[in-house]
Amino acid sequence: MSMHLQRDLESLEQNLLNQSSVVEQMVFRACQSLRELRVDIVQEVLASEETVNYREVEIEEECLKILALHQPVAVDLRRVATVLKINGDLERIADLAVNIGERTHSLSLYPDFQMPANLDKMAESAISMVRDALDSFVRLDVELARDVCARDDVVDELNRQVISDVQALIETNSSDIEPAFHFYSASRHVERIADHATNIAEDVIYLVDGDIARHRHDGIPY
Template identity: 50%
Template sequence: MSKHLDRAISDLRTDLVDQFGIVEQMIGLSVRSLVERRPDLANQVIASDDQVDANDIRIEEECLKLLALHQPVSADLRWLTTAIKINGDLERMADLACSISERSKSLDFFPLFRVPDDLTPMVRAVIEMVRLSLDSFLDADSELAQKVIASDQEVDRLNVELIEELQQLMREDPEQVEAAVHCFSASRSLERIADMASHVAEETIYLVTGEIIRHREVSAQT
């Protein structure tokens, strides 16, 4: 029975890696569609969401089945509960990539609007967080997970700078307000993807140490 559970967890691990790959590609394509004004890439991202949703349901159902059939304890129990949460985070990342793509398509109606250059370093930072969050989970590396969480502050800073630039643009050129709002929405979705990567890292720390670190800063202030 233990060998069957080990094999099933190994298969789930592969499924999660595949899901990570699809979602990471969706994020990259959604940003390209925004910066390069490529509605074809935006449509490709949106079309991929059905596959992510189907994978999300299948992975969660398999995790729940293993919990019910094998009643695992200790490390196996932690792994399965962590996998369920990370699976949900990936599905939400995919939804946010679709949101960026929708904003990209909306910007097609504003050909004179230029996406601020400040978006580029933010994109790089977010994609790096997503990749490292996967590495931390697969390698059960809590130190790497801590680095991912710390990186979120840099993404927040870059997001604030981008928003300030967009606000300045709207003040100077009211005709650009609608386009700037679409760009603002895309930036916000990108920032939320970073939050999801941080959550994956938090769950990795739980997987490795058994410690729940969510809301730690909030609790320290109250």
């Protein structure tokens, strides 16, 4: 690998990590806004989205520039391809954080609504998955990436419990249908964040092993 390519790849990956820090904070603050019904925090999340969108385009342009100028092969080509894919997942995670903020706006109109349990636990799990997926990328740690993939099942189970709790709540009090729908939507957004963290982890497996881990069926190991 040439020194110029090495330098450009290192700069590219640092920009991606800077992006991931902003996105992770967006998810944390969006979930906090929902838990505390704080609309003021939502404005912070919305402001961060503009930064994420701008940086996403910058990172993609950097990737294309590296491909055009250096024509990388083998593992270097996989590194650029992986950054491109992770970049897209991070932007979608940021969008989901904004969606959670929108649910905060809606639920703030129902301050007496008693939110079912487990959403906080889901959010903590999803945020930790995003963080660990990016750590696995930095460290090229396939085992950590596989652990992130496995933890998606935990978030899915928590989401199922939330759905069950919401259904029971509606059956008990039909006047809670609208806030319950907003709460369910927020839960779904958190579950999707975990899915994107899984995508990132699978991309790390591809980067290190050259093995495409997507669409594996139950019982087939990563």
